[in-house]
Amino acid sequence: MFIRWKLRCDWKPLSSAGPASYPVIGCLVSFYKNRHRLLDWYTGMLSVSPTQTFVISRFGARRTIVTSNPRNVEYILKRNFSNYPKGKPFTETLEDFLGKGIFNVDGDLWYNQRKIVAHEFSAQSIRYYSENLLKEEVEKKLIPVLESAADNVDNMGVVDLQDLFRRLAFDLVCKVSLGFDPCCLDECSLEAPHPIMEAFDVASEVCAGRGAAPLSASWKVKRLFAIGSEKRLKEAMGRIHSFIADVIHDKKTKNSSGDDFLSKMVADGEEEGFMRDTIISFIMAGRDTTSAAMTWLFYLVSRHPDVEDRLVREVEFIKKDKELSKYETLKELKLLKACISESMRLFPPVAWDSKHAIADDLLPDGTQIRTGDRVTYFPYGMGRMASLWGEDRLDFKPERWISETEGGRVQALKNISPYIYPVFQAGPRACPGREMAFVQMKYVVASIVTRFRIRPTSMVPPVFVPLLTAHMAGGFNVFVCRRH
Numbered sequence: 001m002f003i004r005w006k007l008r009c010d011w012k013p014l015s016s017a018g019p020a021s022y023p024v025i026g027c028l029v030s031f032y033k034n035r036h037r038l039l040d041w042y043t044g045m046l047s048v049s050p051t052q053t054f055v056i057s058r059f060g061a062r063r064t065i066v067t068s069n070p071r072n073v074e075y076i077l078k079r080n081f082s083n084y085p086k087g088k089p090f091t092e093t094l095e096d097f098l099g100k101g102i103f104n105v106d107g108d109l110w111y112n113q114r115k116i117v118a119h120e121f122s123a124q125s126i127r128y129y130s131e132n133l134l135k136e137e138v139e140k141k142l143i144p145v146l147e148s149a150a151d152n153v154d155n156m157g158v159v160d161l162q163d164l165f166r167r168l169a170f171d172l173v174c175k176v177s178l179g180f181d182p183c184c185l186d187e188c189s190l191e192a193p194h195p196i197m198e199a200f201d202v203a204s205e206v207c208a209g210r211g212a213a214p215l216s217a218s219w220k221v222k223r224l225f226a227i228g229s230e231k232r233l234k235e236a237m238g239r240i241h242s243f244i245a246d247v248i249h250d251k252k253t254k255n256s257s258g259d260d261f262l263s264k265m266v267a268d269g270e271e272e273g274f275m276r277d278t279i280i281s282f283i284m285a286g287r288d289t290t291s292a293a294m295t296w297l298f299y300l301v302s303r304h305p306d307v308e309d310r311l312v313r314e315v316e317f318i319k320k321d322k323e324l325s326k327y328e329t330l331k332e333l334k335l336l337k338a339c340i341s342e343s344m345r346l347f348p349p350v351a352w353d354s355k356h357a358i359a360d361d362l363l364p365d366g367t368q369i370r371t372g373d374r375v376t377y378f379p380y381g382m383g384r385m386a387s388l389w390g391e392d393r394l395d396f397k398p399e400r401w402i403s404e405t406e407g408g409r410v411q412a413l414k415n416i417s418p419y420i421y422p423v424f425q426a427g428p429r430a431c432p433g434r435e436m437a438f439v440q441m442k443y444v445v446a447s448i449v450t451r452f453r454i455r456p457t458s459m460v461p462p463v464f465v466p467l468l469t470a471h472m473a474g475g476f477n478v479f480v481c482r483r484h
């Protein structure tokens with residue numbers, strides 16, 4: 001048995017790149033040493049791999065193939081999609097949090113929810129979202145908060161922009177999915193973390209910790225005895241479940257019909273556990289992704305005042321005779337879209353994502369896959385590959401995305417393959433919220449840049465933390481000044 005396991009471990013990596021690996025323990029030592037800088041460690045190994053792929057085997061964890069090769073990415077996400085589901089090791093890690101929600105299921109369960117969720121992202125829904133919910137949240141809440149900050153001489157206009165964006169995104173996703181406003185961005189709520197937002201934070205942090213644990217048995221033991229982080233997770237889930245149960249109960253008893261996702265599911269007679277899990281996945285998907293993307297965008301733009309000036313000019317020009325919150329108007333903000341895309345290339349909200357092979361296979365670059373292997377595609381590393389983006393890959397250059405400019409205005413953007421830039425994933429499981437996310441980010445950023453100048457309070461480069469979704473370590477404290 002031991003010899004068979006040892007042979008399967010195959011301590012010599014198939015790709016010539018990858019960490020030094022030894023019999024039995026595999027690369028456990030180097031993995032442990034690099035556990036706090038996995039993103040850069042992986043990126044470094046990928047950039048010297050001739051195939052842009054490497055293999056990691058370590059004691060206590062399954063064999064993992066990490067790739068930034070677009071042909072491999074296309075293969076696992078589309079061409080041989082059915083062989084690469086999320087798989088039990090993934091779903092088991094997140095089950096206490098996401099249950100059987102779309103994020104955490106495969107096969108028919110996934111396919112059925114995907115069809116239901118798709119309705120929420122029709123052009124009509126996005127139009128309603130942008131002209132009503134989004135506009136109201138930005139104009140009535142976000143902008144007044146920034147105005148008060150700018151006028152507050154006592155703290156020199158300092159706010160944590162990441163915190164504001166997270167509150168904004170949470171309010172919005174709750175309005176879309178539950179038809180309920182948790183009011184996280186109301187001025188009176190800003191002092192303290194909102195209990196439900198906090199419960200989501202705890203759940204996603206503990207589950208990300210489970211996924212990153214050097215030995216997966218460790219969290220299972222803690223769960224068994226309900227101790228430490230697992231105790232916190234249990235409490236957080238209790239709060240989330242009762243919050244959603246209350247909203248469902250309210251909808252059922254008041255027989256209220258609304259445009260939100262939950263009202264539609266209640267009207268369709270969906271089962272309560274199904275609605276709860278679907279909503280949790282939806283909230284999870286929509287809350288931290290856009291806020292992370294906008295936080296990094298403001299950081300990068302503050303470092304590139306020339307880009308900032310051009311952005312302000314683009315927005316001013318377009319909103320001269322058009323209503324900014326209209327879906328059609330937002331489509332015209334092409335330089336802004338290029339900036340957002342470029343910022344997410346360097347700081348993708350979902351830094352990596354893994355699938356688990358159902359059967360033995362061979363990737364297009366020749367890497368052998370065995371049943372049960374974890375196959376990770378890696379947007380963060382892909383955004384930093386010279387082979388994909390050139391030697392200036394670490395520079396923030398929105399020009400990379402622009403194909404046509406006329407009279408100083410961006411007219412058209414390049415179509416970059418989602419397998420080179422899988423920031424929204426790609427193939428059948430590609431993010432269905434992509435368009436809604438762009439609408440949100442464009443409207444929020446456009447509304448801010450034309451009114452305020454945002455500058456970080458610190459010159460120290462911020463740290464990118466990849467939990468389930470990424471964020472900036474310690475928040476993003478900025479000075480807010482009105483533009484005159």
Ligand code: HEM
Nearest residue numbers: 102285286289290293349350423424425429431432433437
């Ligand atoms: C910048 C913003 C966003 C980015 C970068 C992003 C990225 C992604 C990625 C990488 C996935 C695949 C994750 C996985 O399978 O584990 C995904 C899935 C998903 N996203 Fe997004 N997302 C964004 C915004 C949104 C928003 C605003 C919503 C909804 C309000 C949303 C809804 C979803 C849903 C429902 C899924 C699950 C799709 C499935 O499994 O079939 N996303 N997103």
